[in-house]
Amino acid sequence: MKSVLFSRFFILLPWILIVIIMLDVDTRRPAPPLTPRPYFSPYPVGRGGVRLPLRRGSSGRVAEKRNESRPQPQPQPLLPTIYAITPTYSRPVQKAELTRLANTFRQVAQLHWILVEDAAARSELVSRFLARAGLPNTHLHVPTPRRYKRPGLPRATEQRNAGLAWLRQRHQHQRAQPGVLFFADDDNTYSLELFQEMRTTRKVSVWPVGLVGGRRYERPLVENGKVVGWYTGWRADRPFAIDMAGFAVSLQVILSNPKAVFKRRGSQPGMQESDFLKQITTVEELEPKANNCTKVLVWHTRTEKVNLANEPKYHLDTVKIEV
DSSP states (O other): OHHHHHHHHHHHHHHHHHHHHHHHHHHHSOOOOOOOOOOBOSSOOSGGGOOOBOOBOTTSSBOOOOOOOOOOOOOOOOOOEEEEEEEEOOOTTHHHHHHHHHHHHTTSSSEEEEEEESSSSOOHHHHHHHHHHOSOEEEEEOOOOGGGOSTTSOOSHHHHHHHHHHHHHHTSSSOOOSEEEEEOOTTOEEOHHHHHHHTTOSSEEEOOEEEETTEEEEEEEEETTEEEEEEOSSOTTSTTOOOGGGEEEEHHHHHHOTTOOOOSTTOOTTOHHHHHHTTTOOGGGOEEOHHHHTSOOEEOOOOOOOOOTTOOSSOOSSSOOOO
């Protein structure tokens, strides 16, 4: 038995030695240097169409630079500027009225306030007020002639015309940007929605006004998107039976009609709106706003007349306070 095992061992021994020698030689052979293969971009980057190797980022992933065209952002259309012309005059409630108005205007984008004093010079009160108002503004002044200050005569004619003249002079030598003109008296209350409505005015837009003409509201009557008449409590025969707070005019219309102003001569009380609008538009061209003139967004509120019966004739307080 042992002789058989020894004979088989000696038969396999040479083959075992050959395998050991081959393994020893292979392990002593120097390994080839490991050189990273460059990665090439699928897009020609270099001159002559030579492909450049891509760099590996810190995370080990290939950072490809794609020459994909990104969509360019479209330019946003300019928001039309609302020019609000406000006549004002000195009275006990003047600052209170202007404060309420400024608080509304500050919430309206792209609004320029043209404040026109009925005075021979700018007052310190209004000048200080505008300096702190935080609004783009223009401060003008023009006095009303004494002969036109009688009861029953139209008011604020000179002041509104001064605002119109300033607008035309400002845009005289430059291309007018989109804009809308609005006559914003300081004794009214305005909804912010009203400014959204008027900003899209193409020529002349109209809407209802609350608490005016001895009624809860007055409004243009609309059929099929066109003004066909007026719901009013006073002189329905007027060509434009509308309040000063009930319309807006495109800036381009104002510039295209340089002679359109508020008239003194020949203008009857309550006819200022009609006399002005007749110069620039017709009833058929009016653009109804505020849901076809079925929503009231401005009110002719007016401040209650102040009772100053106990105010001393001479200043008695130790400090002087601006009211």
